[in-house]
Amino acid sequence: MKKPLKPSDISKKSDCLCRIEEGELAPLPPPYEDFNQNIPTPLKAEKTGNIETSLDNTVAIGIPRPASKEEEEALIKQFLSGLQKLFEKENNWTFLQPLLLSLEHCARCQTCSEACPVFEMSGRQEIYRPIFRSEVLRRIYKKYIKPGGKLTAKFTGDIDLNWEAIARLAELSYRCTLCRRCASVCPIGVDNGLIAREIRKLFSQEMGIAPKELHDMGTIQHLKTGSSTGMTAAAAKDSVEFIQEEMKEITGYEVEIPWDVEGADILLIHNAGEILSWPENVGAFAIIFQAAGLSWTLSSETAGYDVVNYGIWYDDVQLSRVAVRHADIARRLKVKKIVIGECGHAHKALTVIADRLLTGDLNIPRESAMVTLENIVMSGKLKFDPQKNDFPVTLHDPCNVVRSMGIVEPQRRILKKLAPRFREMTPHGVDNYCCGGGSGFAIMSRYNFAEWRNLVSSRKKFLQILKAFENESPETPKYVCAPCSNCKGTIRDIIHYYRAEERSRLYYGGLVELTVNALAGMKKPIINFGDKPSWE
């Protein structure tokens, strides 16, 4: 039995504060028991060098240890300066109020812990409790920032500030997917997800510490080349042209994908990952928009063809830069609205969060693709043949779209109409579980982080998917509908890691593919299971 960890232990010098042992992770049902002893592969010192690994032997950021005592002190000073700024109106006008309320009012009732898939699936490791990292931050704030804090620390909960505490706190802010299921169950509305996100922000904005995938290769590359994939406008156009040819070949439908049409009703912005990894999603949108006779366009401006906004996960400045860029492109193209493709975090970034940034003519209406698709399907303009989707379907709810924004029913009304064998997961809607790839985890894979994701943060979703299909034969192909690029990438990795295509015939894809798959008059299906067409 492990000794329970206390928040003050975060400053204790040791190789590893919390190590997941074999057999501790929540058990998987047959035929997946052979994975029950798996844990993230222990890191080798010769590979990690001077990277800090002492939280849980997993690395999300990869922070180099300070080389001297002076360097350590400078880092602590910088951390405290950043912490101070989190509590100043001028420096944190975005999230100061919810941060303060969440820090002041937690009653430690633990309702959030029971709701957290990472905590539950990890075998209830103390450090993954939603309140553990919040309590560390709360204690540091009370002791080092509040006047007289050092005197009262003995009574309100002491903590020592040193390099270990800082580095572990930074890493720990990347063991939460920011799914905010904890916040939704809290009786008084404390948002521990937001606290994790504000910790990330402190490290990024004040100390330049952030995962490479989110910052250097993420928002920086996005603003510079036009896409976090590194795709330039020329590459995007080349790929989309190829998608047009592919659509004709795969479905028999001839589609024309418009670029930079001034005055179009809709500017559709995809997550550019769709173009490279899920081209049928981009093609399906083009088919259904064309079939419905919509006036729409893509944009080839820098960042105009990639709706992602990784800033939402770690940095307000980068968040603002990207959001303003997107809105400005739409303004200059003189479109009536932006439609956001199947990308969850972009939904929340560009519609909800950016709403306070976009003033005057930058405040162009933004619409979820779920809503656009529902309007098309329900308009009666197009004929559908639901029997073409005659296979088991379940729906994954992307946290940002569903829990955070309340877009719950449009996608369900489409599925109820077009997928006769649709069944819900348990629980679902705003009570859904995260895919495990939220907040950037889907694209973070340095050291053993992808393994940690597959084994720990995605585990609950995998169990939910298996449960939804438990009455189906292992030989029947099954479709997990996940209308979000990062959720799809994560579910793809789950299926691959657990060999669930071979064992359970699990497949996955978006919502628009299912819609087009049931469109009457199509010569061939857009959905295939392996090399088998979904209908003939």
Next chain:
Amino acid sequence: MPTLELNGKVYEVDEDGFLQELDKWSPEFAEAYAKLEGIEGGLTEEHWKIINYLRDYYNKFGVAPMVRKLCKDTGIDSKKLYELFPSGPAKGACKLAGLAKPTGCV
């Protein structure tokens, strides 16, 4: 920064073994790396077709192509691609071709 020694030459690579200085790539690099990647018997004409296509595309567009486009333009299907490069198109083929690790939501 981790390094990788191949045939007596030292290369800077990231944690996943992707070449960091892209101009250090050479056909010898690919040949030597193939052994580490579990490709038996050296690189064949088909391997080179993939590697050359990837390098040309990357030079032109700054990003690796869609896998489907790679397959179509080289006439090598995705099943065969995995036989040629057991770690897959991104982690196997791109790495040998000296491309940067794929980024973004892919």
